[in-house]
Amino acid sequence: MAESAVHVGSGKVRELYELGPERLLLVASDRISVFDVVLPTEIPDKGRVLTGLSAFWFARTRSLVPNHLLDVREDGRSLECRRLEMLPLELVVRGYLSGSGWRDYQSTGTVCGHALPSGLRESERLPEPIVTPATKAVSGHDENIAEAVAAELVGSERYEAARDVALELYRFGARRAEEADLILADTKFELGVDAEGRLVLADEALTPDSSRIWPADAYAPGGPQPSFDKQYARDWCEATGWDLTPPGPDLPEEVVEGTHARYVEAFERLTGIAFTRYLADPRVVLT
Numbered sequence: 001m002a003e004s005a006v007h008v009g010s011g012k013v014r015e016l017y018e019l020g021p022e023r024l025l026l027v028a029s030d031r032i033s034v035f036d037v038v039l040p041t042e043i044p045d046k047g048r049v050l051t052g053l054s055a056f057w058f059a060r061t062r063s064l065v066p067n068h069l070l071d072v073r074e075d076g077r078s079l080e081c082r083r084l085e086m087l088p089l090e091l092v093v094r095g096y097l098s099g100s101g102w103r104d105y106q107s108t109g110t111v112c113g114h115a116l117p118s119g120l121r122e123s124e125r126l127p128e129p130i131v132t133p134a135t136k137a138v139s140g141h142d143e144n145i146a147e148a149v150a151a152e153l154v155g156s157e158r159y160e161a162a163r164d165v166a167l168e169l170y171r172f173g174a175r176r177a178e179e180a181d182l183i184l185a186d187t188k189f190e191l192g193v194d195a196e197g198r199l200v201l202a203d204e205a206l207t208p209d210s211s212r213i214w215p216a217d218a219y220a221p222g223g224p225q226p227s228f229d230k231q232y233a234r235d236w237c238e239a240t241g242w243d244l245t246p247p248g249p250d251l252p253e254e255v256v257e258g259t260h261a262r263y264v265e266a267f268e269r270l271t272g273i274a275f276t277r278y279l280a281d282p283r284v285v286l287t
């Protein structure tokens with residue numbers, strides 16, 4: 001790193017550094033988590049794919065909402081960002097019924113207070129995308145909350161603005177995904193507030209790690225859908241008989257290679273940019 005970067009936080013697969021009082025450096029590693037466990041094997045370029053995608057979306061959604069991105073570094077895996085006051089919640093937008101949304105729907109017929117038609121199947125497209133806020137629980141597992149609770153946490157005016165922005169961003173990403181024969185089933189946004197009190201998109205945006213992305217050609221509601229990016233790794237891990245507690249299994253070369261290829265393919269289909277061009281000049285995603 002060219003300037004002094006002090007490590008201030010770790011996510012499962014990313015590291016956060018501060019660059020002086022006003023800027024942060026978000027560094028995406030090549031680590032992969034499967035069933036919420038980080039595996040001992042890395043996927044080459046995964047951090048670059050996620051960083052490039054995030055930067056691509058930040059550049060293309062600036063007119064919808066300002067974001068924290070300042071620059072992409074030459075290494076292709078690091079984003080220089082503006083430091084913000086983060087809202088203490090995540091905004092999950094769901095266009096399809098999956099994961100905790102499907103579980104909540106099965107037990108209550110609702111998802112985070114959204115009444116939904118009866119008889120929906122797992123992975124079915126919702127009549128309209130919904131926002132299901134969640135708190136960043138210390139346990140690492142996020143907890144879904146009702147929109148009324150989210151409004152109490154940050155104020156109803158702020159919550160409503162954040163919700164509207166999240167919906168717009170989801171619609172933007174889902175449209176582009178559809179053009180790439182991908183389904184953006186759901187995605188998570190994190191927002192902050194800048195020194196002028198403006199709402200700003202932060203963290204990563206519309207990446208495979210913050211979204212469920214499904215291949216449209218295999219879409220078949222009525223059960224879980226294969227993940228576009230992680231399915232090889234998940235299937236291989238499951239077939240080993242692993243009990244899903246750490247440590248996870250090492251991935252064999254063919255699974256690493258297959259997973260790498262899927263990440264690169266997601267990047268190229270969503271951005272329309274050759275990944276080799278990104279590696280040669282990461283700033284290409286900003287133009």
Ligand code: PZK
Nearest residue numbers: 009010011014015016082083084202203
């Ligand atoms: C911020 N995280 C999550 C934790 C990571 C990421 N622009 C910002 N301003 C202030 N704080 C944050 C951000 C952003 N983005 C993000 N925690 C704080 C996080 C650990 C590793 F890569």
